[in-house]
Each structure stands twice: as C-alpha cells, then as structure tokens.
Amino acid sequence: MVDVADDQASGARGGRRRSESRRRLLAAARRLFVERGYHATRPQDIAREAEVGNGTFYLHFADKRDIFLAFAEEACAEIEAAIIGPLTGPEPWDQRILNTIKAALAFEANERKVIAAALMDISIIDPGDEEPTVRPRDRLAKLTAASLQEGIDKGEIRADLNTELIAHSLLGMVEQAAYHAERSNLSPEEVLATLVGFVTAGLARR
Amino acid sequence: MVDVADDQASGARGGRRRSESRRRLLAAARRLFVERGYHATRPQDIAREAEVGNGTFYLHFADKRDIFLAFAEEACAEIEAAIIGPLTGPEPWDQRILNTIKAALAFEANERKVIAAALMDISIIDPGDEEPTVRPRDRLAKLTAASLQEGIDKGEIRADLNTELIAHSLLGMVEQAAYHAERSNLSPEEVLATLVGFVTAGLARR
DNA sequence: GGGTCGGATTGACATATTGTCAACGCTGGC
DNA sequence: GCCAGCGTTGACAATATGTCAATCCGACCC
CATH class of the missing domain: 1.10.357.10 (Tetracycline Repressor, domain 2)
Structure with a gap:
C-alpha cells in the first residue's frame, strides 16, 4: 500500500476527502475482483467504478497487486x-x-x-x-x-x-x-x- | 486452454514440434509464476524464458490466465x-x-x-x-x-x-x-x- | 465574505504490455 | 528436389499502465 498514512492521520486538511477516495476505490475493487476476477480487472475499471479520476487510483495504491493485497x-x-x-x-x-x-x-x-x-x-x-x-x-x-x-x-x-x-x-x-x-x-x-x-x-x- | 487438441492428436505433421513448444512454455511459466508471481509475469517473459517467439505463446494459450490454469x-x-x-x-x-x-x-x-x-x-x-x-x-x-x-x-x-x-x-x-x-x-x-x-x-x- | 495555502484530484499523455497476422521455416511424403 | 501444410516468428496495431503539470477544494485566518 502506498497510502501516506492512516486515514485520520493525514491531518484534517482534506484528509477526509482522501480517505473517502480510498474507501471508494477499495469497495469498487472488491466488487470487481469478486465479479470478474483478478485477471480481468483493470486499475482504470476500478477507478471508473469508484467514480474517481484514474490518476487518483495511483495516489492510493501502487498498482493492481497493491489494491488486491489491501x-x-x-x-x-x-x-x-x-x-x-x-x-x-x-x-x-x-x-x-x-x-x-x-x-x-x-x-x-x-x-x-x-x-x-x-x-x-x-x-x-x-x-x-x-x-x-x-x-x-x-x-x-x-x-x-x-x-x-x-x-x-x-x-x-x-x-x-x-x-x-x-x-x-x-x-x-x-x-x-x-x-x-x-x-x-x-x-x-x-x-x-x-x-x-x-x-x-x-x-x-x- | 486454446490448444487445438491433445499433444499427439494433431497429426505427425510437425505435431512433435508443436507439443515441444507447449511443453517449454508451460515449464517456463511454472518457473516464472513461482519466482515472480502472477502479477509480475508477462506473457512475453514466458515466451523468452521458453526460448520461443512471442507469437508462439498465443498459439498455445489464449492469455496469461489460460497458461496459469494449465x-x-x-x-x-x-x-x-x-x-x-x-x-x-x-x-x-x-x-x-x-x-x-x-x-x-x-x-x-x-x-x-x-x-x-x-x-x-x-x-x-x-x-x-x-x-x-x-x-x-x-x-x-x-x-x-x-x-x-x-x-x-x-x-x-x-x-x-x-x-x-x-x-x-x-x-x-x-x-x-x-x-x-x-x-x-x-x-x-x-x-x-x-x-x-x-x-x-x-x-x-x- | 474573501484570500491564501496545501493537500487531493484530474485527465491528457508517455511508456509499456498484449495480442494479431502476413511472411517465413521445417519436415515428411513423393 | 520439390511441394504441402502445420508451426513459428517478430513487427506492429490495439490496449493498458503509470506520471505529472494544471486545477480544484475546503480549512483556516483576517
């Protein structure tokens, strides 16, 4: 996991926004991994499903394996x-x-x-x-x-x-x-x- | 698996060559999956390790998941x-x-x-x-x-x-x-x- | 309210990977 | 030797991945 620190820890400065994005990504990843499997799930699919921009994915996770581990x-x-x-x-x-x-x-x-x-x-x-x-x-x-x-x-x-x-x-x-x-x-x-x-x-x- | 038929079945016409390629690919995949894991193993890495051209990979397996299943x-x-x-x-x-x-x-x-x-x-x-x-x-x-x-x-x-x-x-x-x-x-x-x-x-x- | 600051987000783009296919190579049969 | 036909190949088109300069957002201060 790449995320800077624990959800709360990253100051009040937009920290809520940050952890909300992470939460959405993780929830989206979960749905897709279960539904389509690891192989067929693309990082961008996850970002789209989470309704965040696709660069956002990489701010929270290094790559697909990283979000799978999470x-x-x-x-x-x-x-x-x-x-x-x-x-x-x-x-x-x-x-x-x-x-x-x-x-x-x-x-x-x-x-x-x-x-x-x-x-x-x-x-x-x-x-x-x-x-x-x-x-x-x-x-x-x-x-x-x-x-x-x-x-x-x-x-x-x-x-x-x-x-x-x-x-x-x-x-x-x-x-x-x-x-x-x-x-x-x-x-x-x-x-x-x-x-x-x-x-x-x-x-x-x- | 995409392979046309069983190893022997595909006639003597180059069938030996064919099944030899498949065998090499599978052996290479095995080494790489074990060593690097699924995520980091690319189909082309497998082809290179197997010392076959990279198009050959796709003649024997549909994609990475397919060779993993095999x-x-x-x-x-x-x-x-x-x-x-x-x-x-x-x-x-x-x-x-x-x-x-x-x-x-x-x-x-x-x-x-x-x-x-x-x-x-x-x-x-x-x-x-x-x-x-x-x-x-x-x-x-x-x-x-x-x-x-x-x-x-x-x-x-x-x-x-x-x-x-x-x-x-x-x-x-x-x-x-x-x-x-x-x-x-x-x-x-x-x-x-x-x-x-x-x-x-x-x-x-x- | 309005301004400022700093982290969070974004998506266009450079890089990298995947999968296709027209051309070529081998081998066995004649 | 030559042909037939499967097998192989690697260049290339299509896709996917990961980066980053620009932008946004909201908290804080005046």
Whole structure:
C-alpha cells in the first residue's frame, strides 16, 4: 500500500476527502475482483467504478497487486470480526468450536470469494521481497491457537498437538469445506455436523 | 486452454514440434509464476524464458490466465501422482493416512508454491463462465473420499461423516499446515505427528 | 465574505504490455 | 528436389499502465 498514512492521520486538511477516495476505490475493487476476477480487472475499471479520476487510483495504491493485497487484508479483518466473539467466548471448548465454525460458515455463505481472497496464498500473485511480512491470515491463526491453548490449559483439549499448526490447519479446513459445501449444495446442518464431529473428536482429550 | 487438441492428436505433421513448444512454455511459466508471481509475469517473459517467439505463446494459450490454469492443472496432477500410492495402498486405514500425509508433506516441501497454485481457488484469478468446470483439485478430493469410504466399509472409520466434505477439508488442512510448517521451520516429524494424531483421532470409530 | 495555502484530484499523455497476422521455416511424403 | 501444410516468428496495431503539470477544494485566518 502506498497510502501516506492512516486515514485520520493525514491531518484534517482534506484528509477526509482522501480517505473517502480510498474507501471508494477499495469497495469498487472488491466488487470487481469478486465479479470478474483478478485477471480481468483493470486499475482504470476500478477507478471508473469508484467514480474517481484514474490518476487518483495511483495516489492510493501502487498498482493492481497493491489494491488486491489491501482487499485481502480487509477481508481478513471481516472474518476476524465475525468469529472473534464465538472463538473467545466463555463457553466450554467444544461449544466454542461449534459456535466458531457456525459463524465462519454463515459468513462464508455470503462472501465466499471474499474469504477465498483473504485466505489464499498471496505469494502466488506477488511473492513480495523475500521473507514476507506476516499475512493477514496469520493473525486469525494466532487467535485460534490462543483459544486452543486455553482449552489445553483447562485440561479439555489434548496437549500433544502444536496449537499453531492445528490452528492453520483448521482455517484451511473450514475454507475448503465451505467451498465444497457451496458447490455441492450441502445443507449447512450437515456441514456443521461433519466438521464439528471431526474436529471435536480430533482434539478431545482421551 | 486454446490448444487445438491433445499433444499427439494433431497429426505427425510437425505435431512433435508443436507439443515441444507447449511443453517449454508451460515449464517456463511454472518457473516464472513461482519466482515472480502472477502479477509480475508477462506473457512475453514466458515466451523468452521458453526460448520461443512471442507469437508462439498465443498459439498455445489464449492469455496469461489460460497458461496459469494449465499450470495449476499440471501441479494438481503431480500431487495426485505423489499420493495415489499411499492413499490406495493395502495398509490399514491409519497407516494409509500416515503414509499419505507424509508423502504430501514431502512433496510440498520442495514445491510449495506449485502446490499452492494447484489448490488455490482459481476463481479469484478468473471466475470463468458461471458454474465452472470441475477444478483439478476436485479429482484429488474424490480420490481421498474413496479411500475414506473404504475405511468406513471396513468398519474402521466412523460412518457419520460426509466423506467428500472431509476429503476437501483434509486437503485444505494439509495445504495450510505445510505452509505454516515451512514458514515457521517446524520439524517434519512434529508436523507429521500433529496432523496424523489429529486426523486419526477425528476419524476413528469410537 | 474573501484570500491564501496545501493537500487531493484530474485527465491528457508517455511508456509499456498484449495480442494479431502476413511472411517465413521445417519436415515428411513423393 | 520439390511441394504441402502445420508451426513459428517478430513487427506492429490495439490496449493498458503509470506520471505529472494544471486545477480544484475546503480549512483556516483576517
């Protein structure tokens, strides 16, 4: 991202105008990426859809990959918002798992493409400069891992698994399951039952 | 893919030359996509790397997305080749799971980017024309599901799960686990132990 | 209100990429 | 050797990308 600073930070001097443009661009990009895909979306299409001049695009983003990264970041923040409650709630661990998977599936039902973007391996589009910065997705995994660790500490979840590794695995799992469920028109109940059944059995202390 | 027909099919008349060009292009594309990413790879870079004229690129592929799709397909076939043995072997189910995950991880260790491409949601790059054709990845899932079904039929695996859904989930899981393992330098032993421990517990008949 | 200032926006344009096609090259058959 | 015909080529037309000098806008001050 090229933008000078955070939305508010760039002084009151036209800063509102600036962040409004950025917001419009990002929203437009999201619509177009989802509808037409990365390949067929041109920076100028995005500017037109956002109803800003086309030079404006480049004031906010370096190029198409840059705005795509921003889109992925945004998408990830949305999933995070959708599952943070269930994930960190006061319920027993198996109930938390169920609630979280349920929330994730409900969210993905509407915005599957958005989620696919959030969770995809960005390095396919852009390898970045060597060892990349943390992906947005890593934040999600960290949150999940912390929730698992809590279960371990309470003696509810088996302790012989690497929590971060499992957290990443679970993300991949839910993503793919949601994809398959949508394409095969599985009922949400069946999907939820299968995933929760599998995961709770996999994690439960013996 | 735009190519007229299968490699051999286009008569002996220069057909060998033709399929050689295609092969070189695909190999070049693979190197460049992995090294530079989709965004920064130009069709002409691919042609140059393949040491063919740049018009030749368009005789074999319609555009960049097309060759990317072919690359993903190829990658998927390779994973399939790597795991088909362990997956369908004569061992008991838990041993098959272990062998398969082991084979998948070993493969991914070398070619992680290739795998990420194979398993990613292609529709982000190119939504295709409405309801898309089966993704290469679906073949892998079908194979895995069949192997699970075999375990169920023998009464080794619990029967209350949707096998295809679990198969897709497992693919997502292994993909993400491999990604995380590489980035965090986890030992292969630890990764294997965690994944196998989790999966076998999740699937075992109670 | 009116003036001034500074960041934000704009779109025409220079640069770069993509895709086409008329001409040419190879190879196998006769 | 010559022809037939697919395959290849690279120059070039069509498109897309990214820059920047000119302009706009709104906040602030008098």
